[in-house]
Amino acid sequence: MxxxxxxxxxxxxxxxxxxxxxxxxxxxxxxxxxxxxxxxxxxxxxxxxxxxxxxxxxxxVKANRLGQYLLGIYKNNDFGSLDASIVGQAAFLSTINFGTDPAIDSVVLNIPYLATRDAEDNEDGSPKWELDSIFGDQSTEYTLSVYELNTYLNTLDPENPGEELDYYSDETYLFKPTALYSGAFKPNKNDTISIIQRKEIIIDEDTMEHDADTIKESNSAPSIKLPLNTQFFEDNFLTNPEVFESQAAFIEFFNGLYLQASKINPTDDTSIMALEFQRSKMIIYYTNTVGEERTKQTANFYFNNVNNNTYIRDYxxxxxxxxxxxxxxxxxxxxxxxxxxxxxxxxxxxxxxxxxxxxxxxxxxxxxxxxxxxxxxxxxxxxxxxxxxxxxxxxxxxxxxxxxxxxxxxxxxxxxxxxxxxxxxxxxxxxxxxxxxxxxxxxxxxxxxxxxxxxxxxxxxxxxxxxxxxxxxxxxxxxxxxxxxxxxxxxxxxxxxxxx
Structure with a gap:
């Protein structure tokens, strides 16, 4: 102090x-x-x-409270390679109660792209978008993985409790070894819709067709949509209702997410993108019992508290x-x-x-x-x-x-x-x-x-x-x-x- x-x-x-x-x-x-x-x-x-x-x-450099967060891998001959990962602390706006006999249908991590809408729409009348602030070869896939963070992120500086804690780009973080999501990824300007299968709501008994929700953002802008492991959230979130009674208890229980990019082939020329990660959210789509009916519900978790970027440079x-x-x-x-x-x-x-x-x-x-x-x-x-x-x-x-x-x-x-x-x-x-x-x-x-x-x-x-x-x-x-x-x-x- x-x-x-x-x-x-x-x-x-x-x-x-x-x-x-x-x-x-x-x-x-x-x-x-x-x-x-x-x-x-x-x-x-x-x-x-x-x-x-x-x-x-x-x-x-300071890498929290940023205007934009980098994610991906980029390399050029002048400056070598830059590998950028994101650490995010999830939080909820109000107390969450999953209710009676809940079952999780899907969990989606939604990260908005930086995108500009074109003056002209597509032929079908839908908005046409162009992605901004992406550097490198956008056509080459790389592996994008999401892990449970195993490092507690303090909001305040332990040495100066009256001040916010600064995080830097060379920090290291612990995360659980089993990925909540891992798959091939490349930027996609047409990624505007999520289809959520409601596995516990049947709309046709003869065909056993389940209900499905088509989810689109109000501004119809594209976003990254990563389906996280539903079994993890069934085993951890639904069985520990007491951790949702306060924000502090939840953050102590679930430290957050760690997003990491890796090349599929070491020689690939891939890309890095700037994202407003603080606008991201993790959405749990679940079904519970209200009265005598199974009812569709959602629980939103936001990343507008403690986020950090890590940069690894190789010259x-x-x-x-x-x-x-x-x-x-x-x-x-x-x-x-x-x-x-x-x-x-x-x-x-x-x-x-x-x-x-x-x-x-x-x-x-x-x-x-x-x-x-x-x-x-x-x-x-x-x-x-x-x-x-x-x-x-x-x-x-x-x-x-x-x-x-x-x-x-x-x-x-x-x-x-x-x-x-x-x-x-x-x-x-x-x-x-x-x-x-x-x-x-x-x-x-x-x-x-x-x-x-x-x-x-x-x-x-x-x-x-x-x-x-x-x-x-x-x-x-x-x-x-x-x-x-x-x-x-x-x-x-x-x-x-x-x-x-």
Missing amino acids: AKSIVKAIKLVALALLFVSGIVSCEGDLEDVGVGIVDNGLFETQEFSSNVKAYNQNDLE TDSKAKPFLDAPNTIDGDTRLFLNGAAGSVALVDLFVDEDLDEIRSKNWLINEANLILYLDESADLSILPERLFLYNYEDETQIADVVLGSEIFGGYLERDEDGNPWRYKMKITNYISRILKEDDPTELKQLAIKVMNASDIPNEILDLEVQDYSWTPKGIIVHGSNSENAEKRLKLELVYSEKK
Whole structure:
């Protein structure tokens, strides 16, 4: 708790300094700007400053309370393979009572895809869907298995009971060896309906035809539907009614589910998908006796409490491996490998071999400052991120330009005149202006460049802490600060004004 309090105090103090620095800096620039306009005493010049950047393997990231959860196996030549599993704690909204003489018909784990509805429907009038955020070969099957979790998932941190517990992508979990489901799987955009056979309700005595329910989501969107072992739930859920009297008792009794993907053939190129697993549910379809009749019932269990992703990376035979195993921390790397989901980042030192005091004494007015990264010509563009992010690596805090306006900061992928991916440009004018102030300059710190995650953008001006999340598997190779192509080396490019 003490550590958390100290961190909070530091962030508050940093925020106050940050805001006061912005106000002071803006005031200084405003005064200088008046002089430029009125007197014409300044001329514009350009300056290119050396930068040192090298690769850093990001071994773990926070992997609970995510916007999206990854599931599957994906491999490419640039970054090797990524194996993603999901851990989920099941919970119910209200007390469950299976009633008199219950019998389970079916148990289905329903996981919605990320999908977009097409403007045009199918010929039969049914909605047409396209699956989003799936990377790799969607046509190749892999084995998808679901196990009973054998690790209790705490909601609160045992060392700091007033705080939620963080889970990380390199956590290991125990699970029961017998799978509740295991079968060949590949993404299917037409998976929109479940047929539930009600084995205890007969609708035709002559043919012994049983009743069946056709289940479709209200929005008719596709979802993964995995039939779990009904005998397990008969033996465990129906014979222990006392565990459903409270949420705590149930979670202690049934820790949750562990979802794992594995290749059918080791050489297969398979896929990985992003899912909003927190919208998933486990549905128990059962029949009980009400009065003198057998009646169809359902019990829903949700996964909106504690979920976690695990990422296993294997860089064997990838382009990234030699750079991550032995980054050139002295001279900088020739190539930078930027990849999300506990992948890799680039650490950046600005003003290498520059005399900062001398530059500050010139009292430059910084009109624009940019870090520009050029794509490596051999990079795999199939998982190309549309945006990169820059932050203070030493303090894990935002830089001024991002807080003042992330759209101004940029970091977006730019394309050349032929429409081909070309470079990323990050505008850090305010940050550099504060570094180069002659009076009370901001201390120069090591920065980091990463694939942007949705959680990276601050919600308000005092939101300075960079969240340690990354759930996108996208990645790109760019020229480093020591590239053999001098024109495409990572540099800090300044446009400034000074007195004539």
